[in-house]
Amino acid sequence: MKAIKEADSEIYSHMAAELERQKSVLNMIPSENYVSPAVLEACGSVLMNKYSEGYPFKRYYQGNKHVDEIEQIAIDRAKKLFGAEHANVQPLSGSPGNAAVFLAFLKPGDKFMGLDLACGGHLTHGSKVNFSGKIYQQVSYGVDEKTELLDYDKIREIALRERPRMIISGLTAYPRSIDFRKFQDIAEEVGAIHLADISHIAGLVASGVLENPVPFTDVVSTTTHKTLRGPRGGLLMCKEKYAKDIDKAVFPGMQGGPHDNNTAGKAIAFKEALKPEFKDYSRQIVKNAKILADTLMGEGIKLVTNGTDNHLLLIDLRPLGIGLGREVALALEEAGICCNANSVPYDSAGPFKPSGLRLGTPVLTTRGMKEKEMEKVGKWIADVIKDYKNRDLIGIVRQKVQDLCDVFPYY
Secondary structure, three states: OHHHHHHOHHHHHHHHHHHHHHHHOEEOOOOOOOOOHHHHHHHOOHHHHOOOOEEOOEEOOOOOHHHHHHHHHHHHHHHHHHOOOEEEOOOOOHHHHHHHHHHHHOOOOOEEEEEOHHHOOOHHHOOOOOHHHHHOEEEEEOEOOOOOOEOHHHHHHHHHHHOOOEEEEEOOOOOOOOOHHHHHHHHHHHOOEEEEEOOOOHHHHHOOOOOOOOOOOOEEEEEOOHHHOOOOOEEEEEOHHHHHHHHHHHHHHHOOOOOHHHHHHHHHHHHHHOOHHHHHHHHHHHHHHHHHHHHHHHOOOEEHHHOOOOOEEEEEOHHHOOOOHHHHHHHHHHOOEEOEEEOOOOOOOOOOOOOEEEEEOHHHHHOOOOHHHHHHHHHHHHHHHHOOOOHHHHHHHHHHHHHHHHHOOOO
């Protein structure tokens, strides 16, 4: 960052400090990951200078010879990675990608079904404060109040009653696997488009650790960061018969020129994910999550659904009589463990005072940590949760975290 240091010392100081923060904490926010140096270089490259409205070999500007080739490589690799008939690599992130799907298949006021935010859904799955809940008519489905699992019979019952034009499957805080085939069957039964949002689990899907909905689902959306370990961005995949609808919805429907630097980063990340070692990495993410879950439950911490099938865990603080997720998250951050406060199913406290914590294992696995380290981290997390106002304890855990980070450096 020599040029930045010379040009803007103020910004440089914050960037350097952020680098040190990432090195010295256990980043357990499940929607984050640490990309490879190659992806970092691509995102900060001369491709930032190019404008390329349109699609490969069909641009509105000149000078896109090399950008065309880069985007086509990204498309081909995405299709190979997921077994997709068609891929669009231009969405700037997950939410704009989902918005493009709405634009492609729905009109304002049309009805769709999505997972309730408090039960693990995303803002774009129908939250009233989001475009999806403001422009369209959302019908929510949740999880069973006792098991905290998706009830597919109930989802089918709602779909048959409401007859939505689109059904969204996917998660942002649901720690179990999803039966995408059942969602597709339900959508076909009621004549709806099925959008599978795999943003959180894309890396686990690409490596075969979790079910891949791409071959049989109408449309699949994802971010390219999180478990896929690529740059911040989006990706849409669909059946060939919907290719024109999706492409027109992304450009010119939702966006102008794509971010070519991030497109290159996506292409590199897809190549990395096609390597055999990425499968090992993905398997280790889930192994780590399961060991972490077992450790936390062994320490008396309640987990939503009593475990996990994927990369994330959702802690329910209510049985401990705490119910202050944000305060506990701040205490954990001070101890060097970054997660986020999150609502849990049927949380009466509301989204501004959530009673849970969401955490995951992608970054720790990227750094090379395995089951032994998860046992240590789980006990530290439990200690802080049970005594989150104890400043001395927080300081002790912070030093243990620093020592562990020194053993597993990154960047």
